[in-house]
Amino acid sequence: MGETPLDQGIRAARLGNFEEALRQYERAIASGGDLALAARGHRAWLFRTLGQYDCALEDYRLLMEAQPQHEEPLVRYAETLLQLGRADESLRALAPILHANPLNPLATDLLIRHQEYRGLRPAAEVCLPSADTLHARPPLNRILGILEQDPTSYPGSSCRELGVWLHALVRLTRPRTVVEIGTLFGQSTLYLAQALEENGSGHLCSFDLFEHTSYRSPVPGVTGAMIDIVRGHLEAAGLAHRATLHAGDSSSTLIRQFPDAIASFDMVLIDGDHHIDGCLKDWQAVAARLAPNGLVLLHDTNPERSGWLGPRHLIENLRRHAAEDYVALDLPTPDGFGIGIIQKVGTGCAGTWKVSLREQLAEWFHDRRLRGRRT
Ligand SMILES: C[S@@+](CC[C@H](N)C(=O)[O-])C[C@H]1O[C@@H](n2cnc3c(N)ncnc32)[C@H](O)[C@@H]1O
Structure with a gap:
């Protein structure tokens, strides 16, 4: 079987050719099915790497809708919100997972980062480098x-x-x-x-x-x-x-x-x-x-x-x-x-x-x- 657009996207991303990676992920998403879901996950990750957080949030949101039974897109969504300094929204997004399983490893890992974020530096003082x-x-x-x-x-x-x-x-x-x-x-x-x-x-x-x-x-x-x-x-x-x-x-x-x-x-x-x-x-x-x-x-x-x-x-x-x-x-x-x-x-x-x-x-x-x- 030949390379899928998703394979080509991942290869391009590994080589640092991010534009090509985004093009291939887009092709994979357009083809639908499981390939599209996997490509959306990869694309969201790449968007975060590139600092395009709104695009990443939108991809995670669509993944959450398509796979409500999967916890990873939701945790990544909450993680991206925290990266943006939107800590309250991030916690609200994380709540359903913690409610279902307070020891969920992905969610507790993010919770620890929340505690560090709040405990070490009050939210108002956190200073991410500006553009x-x-x-x-x-x-x-x-x-x-x-x-x-x-x-x-x-x-x-x-x-x-x-x-x-x-x-x-x-x-x-x-x-x-x-x-x-x-x-x-x-x-x-x-x-x-x-x-x-x-x-x-x-x-x-x-x-x-x-x-x-x-x-x-x-x-x-x-x-x-x-x-x-x-x-x-x-x-x-x-x-x-x-x-x-x-x-x-x-x-x-x-x-x-x-x-x-x-x-x-x-x-x-x-x-x-x-x-x-x-x-x-x-x-x-x-x-x-x-x-x-x-x-x-x-x-x-x-x-x-x-x-x-x-x-x-x-x-x-x-x-x-x-x-x-x-x-x-x-x-x-x-x-x-x-x-x-x-x-x-x-x-x-x-x-x-x-x-x-x-x-x-x-x-x-x-x-x-x-x-x-x-x-
Ligand atoms: C503030 S970070 C260093 C940041 C890095 N210099 C930079 O600017 O990119 C502090 C690092 O010190 C390490 N560290 C803390 N205590 C240490 C110890 N006793 N021995 C070795 N490393 C330690 C931590 O693991 C952490 O990675």
Whole structure:
């Protein structure tokens, strides 16, 4: 049997030829029957990838009408509404499924994202990048373009302004060894690796727990466990040779990977565990290996916006206890999360302060206040 229009559409989408994919899905839908239903599901997914949420919602709605017994179109419909920030409508859409089965895995997965959405950031404050922000300049590569269009990527991943800034810093300072703590879906990884590729030298080591299980890559053909997905993103961008991914707790894995503590890291992005203790452990592991004049970039230094105390605590303690060894700047970013820039200017004692009981308690209360509704 020859290829159906649906097969041709899926193949075109995998190759990034989205216009052709949409044409073939349209043909498959026009032919009717099961093929049409499957093609509509694929087309809705592609519409979401392309940021055409209204078209995706319409396809999911037609699928819900055609297959009222199937739960997936309804959950995807509710998920798309949440991506658009229409959280109340999304919950209303999800209600019948949860009513029928409160433990339905697809629906509970979405419910957890609702809780994160509401618990971490009150709905009114959630700031998806505006079309203006996203399209102010073209993406640095095709894969970054696709990832940035996917609303699930932000605000977990850096915004484009920060990514472009990281890229420029690598192009300017030409580091040989770059370390990243906190890979997530690989967005900042791609910015750093792209810059190393353009430099024609240097390597990135990126550390993460790689524990996310509900993420689905918007890059056609990229699937698997979290670490395979990030590797897939790097491969699709032609950058896999510039980056090595390390799975596990960042500070202990880093120490295992670089046991000799030679001052070889030229640039480090710390964007992993944002608790006071986690940040401090990452800092101590990194500081012992930082090259003279090496740079450490610290994401989320504004606790009011990010909800985390660790990065700000680190900056303030470096200023207080290790000012002879490090210059520490704390810059606002357009989305309010803040970025710290630390440069090793002295011999580089990491700082020997301890987290006081008072600070631990303050963090505990802070976490409860911000995330209380999740527990
Ligand atoms: C804010 S995200 C990183 C975003 C990414 N740098 C970007 O801009 O695209 C934080 C990441 O840190 C990881 N993380 C949290 N605690 C960690 C730990 N102890 N060890 C390694 N990774 C950790 C999480 O799994 C998550 O993927």
